[in-house]
Amino acid sequence: MSRAESLYHRGVVTVLLLILLLPLAATLVYAFSTQWGSTVLPEGLTVKWMAQLWRxxxxxxxxxxxxxxxxxxxxxxxxxxxxxxxxxxxxxxxxxxxxxxxxxxxxxxxxxxxxxxxxxxxxxxxxxxxxxxxxxxxxxxxxxxxxxxxxxxxxxxxxxxxxxxxxxxxxxxxxxxxxxxxxxxxxxxxxxxxxxxxxxxxxxxxxxxxxxxxxxxxxxxxxxxxxxxxxxxxxxxxxxxxxxxxxxxxxxxxxxxxxxx
Structure with missing residues (x-):
């Protein structure tokens, strides 16, 4: 396999992994955010929701x-x-x-x-x-x-x-x-x-x-x-x-x- 083919295959796998992990990462950030609505990033982080769930x-x-x-x-x-x-x-x-x-x-x-x-x-x-x-x-x-x-x-x-x-x-x-x-x-x-x-x-x-x-x-x-x-x-x-x-x-x-x- 040539270097170009190797880079192409790695690029395809990386893109697929990003597509699969992006929704999970967004859900994770939202679970620890105080509020996330009008901005690209959450306005603050908190463990309130996770602590409330596990209690x-x-x-x-x-x-x-x-x-x-x-x-x-x-x-x-x-x-x-x-x-x-x-x-x-x-x-x-x-x-x-x-x-x-x-x-x-x-x-x-x-x-x-x-x-x-x-x-x-x-x-x-x-x-x-x-x-x-x-x-x-x-x-x-x-x-x-x-x-x-x-x-x-x-x-x-x-x-x-x-x-x-x-x-x-x-x-x-x-x-x-x-x-x-x-x-x-x-x-x-x-x-x-x-x-x-x-x-x-x-x-x-x-x-x-x-x-x-x-x-x-x-x-x-x-x-x-x-x-x-x-x-x-x-x-x-x-x-x-x-x-x-x-x-x-x-x-x-x-x-x-x-x-x-």
Whole structure:
């Protein structure tokens, strides 16, 4: 690659990064500004809005609710799907094409339509869980399935699962011992990518959370929706806090993952 081509590629990437970061930077400045209206730059800076947000027990409860539901759904998805994926990849690879179709079904039905159907199914009867976190965990489980399945499947293909299992069995390991002690550690990166990708999507989900539980188990996005008529500075502080919570969890997960390598 010539010097001119290198500079061109770097310039394109820099412009794209600026386009992506500019709205976030403007929101960050607005969250710490006293007033920003008639001038190009804010008239002053303050931590009032951020302090008000993090002292609000309702916000802290909504954040805890969101984290609880997201991690609950992701833990359920990994624990149930990972053994199933191993069985399909090792014993029934011919079913992979069918699974690729099935895992896309949650995206085939619009969230509003799914919510109405779930409300009719679980509003009464023996499983009346509408308005509880359990219905959201179930919904988020189905939403996370495509991300988890695709990421871990790609990881299994990259490590040559069948060759790895055959090598472990030649050394005397049983099938499940080889799966737990040989295959599973090699799937750590794929699982981490799947969890982070799913988490970043689930914590921003609004339609299911608002229709199925609403204020009865207020999540972060429902709290943001209920605060829409308040101060714009306060809302900006909420958006920035939401972004940094996701960023912090991502950095922690990456640090833990690198520490185990």
């Amino acid at each position: 609000d027990p309702r916000f802290l409860t909504a954040l805890w609710h969101s984290l609880l539901i997201c991690f609950g759904a992701l833990a359920l998805a990994v624990l149930l799907v990972l053994p199933l994926m191993f069985v399909i990849a090792y014993y029934f690879p011919q079913l992979d094409a069918l699974m690729n179709i099935l895992i896309l079904l949650p995206f085939a039905v619009p969230p509003v339509v799914s919510s109405v159907g779930l409300l009719q199914l679980y509003s009464d009867g023996p499983v009346a869980i509408t308005g509880t976190p359990w219905i959201l965990i179930g919904c988020y489980f189905t939403i996370a399935l495509p991300f988890i399945y695709r990421a871990i499947t790609n990881n299994m293909q990259a490590i040559h699962l069948r060759d790895l299992m055959d090598a472990a069995q030649l050394l005397g390991a049983s099938t499940w011992r080889a799966a737990l002690l040989v295959v599973l550690p090699n799937l750590r990166k794929g699982c981490m990518i799947a969890v982070l990708l799913s988490f970043s999507f689930l914590i921003g989900e609004f339609v299911f959370a608002n229709l199925l539980v609403g204020n009865r188990f207020e999540t972060l996005q429902v709290y943001l929706y209920n605060s829409r008529n308040g101060s714009g500075h306060f809302t900006s502080a909420l958006v920035i806090s939401y972004f940094f919570v996701v960023l912090l969890l991502t950095l922690v997960a990456n640090t833990v993952n690198k520490g185990k390598e």
